Structure formats: structure tokens, C-alpha cells
Amino acid sequence: MTDTQGPAVLDRDGLNALVAELVAQGRTVIGPTVRDGAVVLAELESADDLPFGWGVELDAGRYRLVRRTDGAAFAHSAGPQSWKNFLHPARQRLWSADRTPSGGVDFTADEPAAPSYAFLGVRPCDLRAIAIQDRVLTGGRYEDTGYARRRTGAFLIAAECTEPGATCFCVSTGGGPAADPGYDLALTEVDGRFLVRVGSEAGGELLARLPHSAADEGTERAAHAAVDAARDRMGRALPPVDVRALLAGSADAERWDDVAERCLTCGNCTMVCPTCFCVTTEEVTDLTGDHTERWQRWDSCFDLDFSYLHGGPVRASARSRYRQWLTHKLSTWHDQFDSSGCVGCGRCISWCPVGIDITEEVTALAAEAGTGPTASADPRTES
Template sequence: MADTGPGAAVLERQGIDALVSELQARGHTVIGPTVRDGAVVLDELDSAARLPYGWGVEHEAGRYRLRRREDGAAFAHSAGPQSWKKYLHPERERQWTADRDCDGTMAVRADEAEPVSYAFLGVHPCDLRAIGIQDRVLSGGRHPDDGYRRRRASAFLVVAECAEPGATCFCVSMGAGPGVSGDAGYDLALTELVDDGHRFLVRAGSAAGAEVLAALPRRAADDRTLGAARDVVERAATRMGRSMPPVDLRVLMADSLAAERWNDVASRCLTCGNCTMVCPTCFCTTTEDVTDLTGDHAERWRRWESCFDLDFSLLHGGPVRDSGRSRYRQWLTHKVGTWHDQFGSSGCVGCGRCIVWCPVGIDITEEAWALDRERAEGPGRDRPGNTGPAGGTAGAEGAP
């Protein structure tokens, strides 16, 4: 349910223009959704006019299409092919350069990219949860990522609560949406309403958010708007296109390491790594060194890597996971199982991107339901009565 506590205000549509201008005036580079190349993608916004007003999406496993909306909504679209990870944890980043002078002296210089203060406009609650997960992965522990910490520390987050989940969404199962709570780590939260005029319920989640809100043309939230905002989020929670089985996914993964289902999914999986590239929480990287033709200049770059690549687990004797079966099993069991052991939460937020952008339409929820059925059908076990991954009901969170 939307948090509609004290301090909630209402912005008219032109208030979003003012919001973008205010964020720019405060030195932020504003990033938000826009339509390009047949998809809703993230890009720098010079004004709110670039938001995808009147565009929605239709998607299923392995399928994505834009569709026109008659209500002119700006944020009534589910997850696109990109997440905010693209900006906080870039796909390619130079680490250092090395140059050799004519006398053979070597100079090595670490790269420290010019800091950018981002303002993210239109972050869905599932992606807000994903940012929180990446915060723990890349900012915590003994080896924090300094570049990530710098970018994240200056980021301003404007959440847009989800009003229309897609066919592959299952954030309710993962406890990651479709609304946000008051302590969820955002600066401003918007709930878009198009029932009786185009307006936005907005409330601040931080001191910085309250300062920005105070500078915008707004009016106090009335009871009708507060109720409409609650209804929008509550309805969205009942319209999930997918769900995870209502079991402890950590236990399910641990119980299923020898399951026959891994062979079934391996026969379909291309091990292309698309699921890891579009996932908002996958964080694995590798490094590559390059030189110029003279050999006097070298650079080290860090880039995203996927556990589906054969070389990902390559040791001196060969790859540890040399089959598609072992690589898919590693990805799924880590994502919803052993991620808890490392970072204290699930690594899945239910955004559904891995389902949509899989070339062969492999569905993470379908695989989880299948593993649960196989476990239940073992000796002395009764088969559970469930409707499968697309039943539209809210399953339990992946793990407590």
C-alpha cells in the first residue's frame, strides 16, 4: 500500500516539468524513461516532455512491444530492458592507464571518473529494492566499490509507484512492490493518477526530498486523492502476471540440486547471459587489458561478466561449470537461495526482465514452480495444489 502519511502533496502534470527543472538547478543530471528504438529506455532528460506520456508496454516470455495508451500516463509501463544499474554500476569502466616513456620509465595512473550527480526519475519499487541490494553488495563488506559509492552517495531517487504491472511481473512474491514504504530509501515518491484529471500524489522520503518538494508548485493532498492513490497500488498488487511458489526458496533450491528439471531447462537455455545483463542486481565483472600498436600504452577495463559464460569459472584445469545445466543451476540457486547467505536477502526483486529478454522465453517463476512440484512428488510426498507460475495470485516472499 502506498505510504500516504503527513506531508503528502499533489502535483499537476506541469509540476513534473518543474521537478525536472528543480533537479537540474541543483546540479543533477536527470535520468528517466523515454521512448526510443521501440522500447521504453533510460536516457538523460532535458525536460519532462521526453517522458513516455501515453505509452505502455505489452510483454510476455521472450516478447516485448510498445502500445499506445489513451490516458496519457507517463509511468504506466513495467520494466524495460535497462535498469538503473547502467548508471550506478556501468557496463564498462576504465580502471587505470600505463604509459612507457622513451627511456623505459613506466607511469601508471589510476582512473577516477569525473563524479556525476544523478537524479533518477521514475524508479519503480522493484528497481528501488534492486538499488538497495546493490548498495549492500557493492558498498558493504571488506572490499567496497569506490566508484559505485561515489555515484550512489550523490544520487537523488524519485520513485513512481506501479499502477499497471506487466504479464511477467511478480514483485509481490518477492516483497518488492508495487508500492513503497516510508523507510524504503527514496527521496520522493510519486503515485500517478489519471482517473479524474492527470495528477501525482507526491511525498518526501528524505530531507533532500522535502527540500525539493517545498520548491515545487503543489497543493495539499485531499482525502479523495489519498484514497485513489491507495486504491491504485492495492489493485496493482492483485494483478501480478506471475508469482513464485509460496515456499522458502532457499530451502527449495538446497533440496533441488540433483533435480531432473535442471536437464529440462538446460535443453532450452542458450547460455547467452541475457538474463544476467538485464537483471538489476547481477553484479559480476571481469577485467580486460588492452594495448596500442606500439606497446607503450596499456589500459585495464572492467566490464560486466555473466556466470553463463564458459570462461566465467575457468581455472587452470578448465571450467568448473562446463555444462549449461550447471551454469543455469548456479544462477538460479544463487539468485534466490545462497544470495541470502552472502548478503542477507534474495537477489531477485520480481521485475520479470529475465523472462522478457530471454530469447527462448525461459521463465524463472515457471522453473521454481517446477522444482517445487518435483520435490513434492518425491517418495512419500503429496503434490501441492497450485495453479502454476502465472496464476496471478500473490505468493509468499521468496524467503522470510
């Protein structure tokens, strides 16, 4: 065995052993796999389920699987799902209540044991998205206990990005194709082998149990070169302006009317976004009338009911709803949670049915602010 804290190299057998070891530990291993014409995130039984030899072709409103000749496992960019599907699921029961014979009500918290997750192939953008949801859901005064239960102990194996898609723009959001801390292990795929870096004690322990070799200089150099090259191959970019201040000062921009003419307010962008966290609650009763349950499900700020107050919705127009989404994502998120809400994964661009492109909209807002009468920055958020 080699020093487990230094970079190591796994070959294909080592990758198989990695998944087998996690499964043997009783973990639910989630990773990318090909299904229904897309690379989806699903439970993996072995490394064979990974999308070897598949890539994706992306554009605004477009996502297509394409065959690759190099047999790479992680050469596809973000698919329709993100890890929030598992950490912050679309539906969950919060608590239930039962009437008692004496006329009282018993409230019972819903605290099912969370699966012991291992996520394989977490993109650096998605690693940042998980860190953002951590801050939103567990970093404030109150903790989302369900999220915390699922997140604590989840084992994260990052896959650094060497093949950005045409809708990717992580570099312009302050990120990049290299994995930030937060992973247990980070893989970089180089010609059918995987450079492994250890990010935690648990990661080191796991690596020690796998057949691996110490990283040779050539593999390390090739891995760094591939990630560096990816940095320069982003398909898109946000404009090089203070986006937070731009959005804070753009409440009256004319561009909102333009995008509102195209936006269907379907909410696809919020569903595929790896950081969008908004939920609503529903009361579900059974036929006896003595049992009721409180359920939480994903909600979208594009839904008319989202801002409903007695009398009607606060944000009735498509203009105001798109403005809410974009301004929250890029500007007021900073006020609320001390970071941007965008990691530049490009999902909202690919999965918009009419191909609205967040980078194009921000660029248009910047142009309007630079030339139009609404150029003044908002003093509230200047920092």
C-alpha cells in the same frame, strides 16, 4: 507553501518544474522515454520526454509497446534496462599503468567525477534492486569505489506501480508495488496528477521549490487504492515455498536438464537483471607498449569463460550454468549478501529469447522436490 514533509500533489506543470529544477541544479536526469520500440532509460531534457500514453504488453520472450488512452506517464512496467546501466555501467576503466624511464611502473587510479544523477520514475522493484546492489558493491569489507561515487548523491524519485505487467512477480519475492524507504521523493500517478511523498531532506527541499498543493484526501485515497489494486494484479508468482531452502537442496534436480535443453546460455537474463553485478576485467594496451589500462565490463555466469580455470571451465554444461544463475539469485545470494538477489521485476522472463520463465522453473523445482526422490532439504542452509 505547504508543509513539505506531508504528502503533496503535483500536476503536470509541477512535474515539468521538477525536471526543470533538477536540470537547473546541474543534474543529469535519467528517466523512461520511448525509443526504438521500447521504454528505455535515457537522459531527459524535460518531463515532455516521459512516455505519456504508452504502456507495454509483456509475456515470456515478448515485449511490445501499446498505446494507452489515459495518457499516463508511469503506466509501463520494467523495460530492457535498469538503473545499473548508470550506477554499475557495462564498461569502465579501473586504473591505468605506465612504464617510467627508470624501469618502474606508475599505477594511476581512474576516478572521474561522476555525473550528479537524478533518476526519475524508479519502480519499487528497482528501488529494491538498487538497495541490493548497494549491499553487494559497498556493504562488504571492500567498497566498489566507482559505484559508490556514482551512487552517493544520486537523487531517486520513485514512481509507485499501479500497472504491473504480465511478467511481474514482485509480491511473491517479498516486495510489492509500494515504494520502500530509500527514495528522495515518491510519486504515485492518479489521473494525470502525482501524489508526492518526501523520503529525505533533499527531497523535501526540492519539493518546496515546486508548485504543489497539499494532498487532498481523495487523491491520497485513490493513490493507495491504485497501489493496493496493483498488488493483486501481479502477472506471475514464485511458488509459496521457502525458495532459498528449495534451491539449496536442488543441486541434483532433473529439472536442470529440462531447462538446459531450452536455454541458449546467451546471458540476456543477466544483462537485463537489475541486480546481476558480475564483471570481468580486461587488459588493454596501446601501441607504444608503455601504457596499459585495466577495464572492467559486465560478465555473465552463462558465459563459458566465466568459470574458466587453467585446464577448462568449471561449469561446462548449460545445466550447471543455469543452475548457478538461479541458485545464486534465489539462494546463495542470502549466504553471501544477506538477502535474495531477485526483486520480481520480470525482465529475465520478457527478454529471454526462448521465453524461459523463472517462476515456472522454480515451480517445477518445487514440484520435483515435493514428489521426487531429491526432496530432502539441504542441512547446510536450513535456518
